[in-house]
Structures are given as structure tokens and as C-alpha cells.
Amino acid sequence: MTAKTWAYEDFVEGTSLDLGTKLVSAAEIIEFAREFDAQPMHLDEEAGKASILGGLAASGWHTCAMFMRMLCDAFLLDSTCQGAPGVDQVKWKKPVLAGDQLTGSLVVVARRLSKSKPQLGFVAMRSELFNQRGESVFELENSVMFLTREAAGSLA
């Protein structure tokens, strides 16, 4: 048996998981933007205020990355995760601004075992992040691959 807490079998349809909280700092927003998305509204408070985002705002891809970190810390690093084939949809619904406190949750919407690799299953999840005012700022739908508990144990 694997020592990991979460394997494919644990993701029952309807399971809801708390993704914890994340305070978004101006320094992190600027650091990510300098490396990956150097548009003015992600680098500078005044440019952000002048844009439709209304303030220094995280790159949408930064929000995706922060979501991934929340997912890792919540349960993914303690799971049999084998990665994901992609993303079905991302919605950047509202700006994520410097000083925002994000909270997150996800729900398991479906799952199925792989036809070609029965030791592996796909878990479809719908995830959401909210800001400190309870506004939904981010939604993501995708499927993540997990080993079954038995397969993980035999590989460990």
C-alpha cells in the first residue's frame, strides 16, 4: 500500500476539498510578470489603475500558478498524482490585485479508470478561487491523473 493519503479511489464524485488561503503580494505579482508576462498592468500600480483591471493585477497565468501551489499544499503532494493531460477551461473572472487574500475549493465532478492503463484513473475537478470579499475570481475545470491505491503500493 502507498504511504500517500490520497489515491484514485479517494476522489469520489461530489467530494469537496478546501484549498486553504493565499495572500497575494505586490512583490510576487511583479516578480512573476517580469519573468513571464511583462504587461504594464502586471508591473506597475499606476499602469494597473489606468487599465481595465483597476490596480496592480496578477497575470492570469500567475493566478493559475498560485492555484497550483494551493492545490499542492492542500493535498496533491500527498497523493498518487501523475500529472494532467491539460485544462478544459480557465476563467479569469475578476482581477486578482495586490493585497488580495484568496481562498479556494474544488469539487470532484466525475472520475473514470483509464482504458489502456487500469492502474491509472482520471479525476475531473471543478476548482474556484475567491477574494476577501467573497467574489469568485477564478474557475478551472480539468482532469488530473492518479494511480489507484493498489498500483501505487506495488510501485512504491
Next chain:
Amino acid sequence: MTAKTWAYEDFVEGTSLDLGTKLVSAAEIIEFAREFDAQPMHLDEEAGKASILGGLAASGWHTCAMFMRMLCDAFLLDSTCQGAPGVDQVKWKKPVLAGDQLTGSLVVVARRLSKSKPQLGFVAMRSELFNQRGESVFELENSVMFLTREAAGSLA
């Protein structure tokens, strides 16, 4: 008139754009993973080899971020871009491994002016990254918002 080279009008359906190249280093893969996606196959060569990815592999979100940097450098920072409402689909088709040399391209598949804000248009793009063997490793479909040339000029 805006000083930017690319405004909404320039993204004609069928336009194809070169996204340049990006060499993916092991250090970058590990740095991103430590901050956002600390799964073993993104942190360690041996763990990567033992995984279905077959080597030290970039987080899928890191590939998204590298794609965004290529987009920025290719034309986005010299455009009237106003961000994007989300992503319609991402496919992580093959592992992006340390030492890979990525090249990218995109094609404009559709565009339309906003109904509520006629100075703004949505440009639907299909983007793709390839590795040094010409294998498609990443696909992305989304719509990006750009100001019209006239609107951008009046705001400048």
C-alpha cells in the same frame, strides 16, 4: 494613433505569427516547481525518469508561463492588449524536458468587436509549441482582448 504596432484591426482571420524559440533549462524548471508545483518529477531528474514523464519535466503551468513569455516577446508587448477573460483549452501533449528547445506559432481563428465596448475586440487564437524534434508538446486556444487602433490612439 497609437504607437503600438499591433491593434485589433491587425489580427485578420488566418494571420499566422511566429513565437520564436525558448531553451528550457533544468534550473528554470526546478525554480518554478519549488514555488508553484513541487511534485517530484518537476524537481529531480531521477524522479522524473521514474515517472511517466521520462525525465526532469516542466510543470504544465510552467509551460503555459513560458508560452506567455514567448507571446509577450513576439508581439504582445507591442500591442494594444487588454488581457484575456480566460482560456478555452490547454493540451499538455508531451513532456517538456530540461534541455528542450521550444519553438512556437499561433494562428488567428476568429475575431469580433465587443458588443458593450466597441473600442475593444476579442481575437481568438490557436497556439502551439514544438520541441527540437518537431513534436507538438503544447496547444492552447483562447481569446485575447485588444483595443482598436482608433480607440488606442484616443487613449494615448
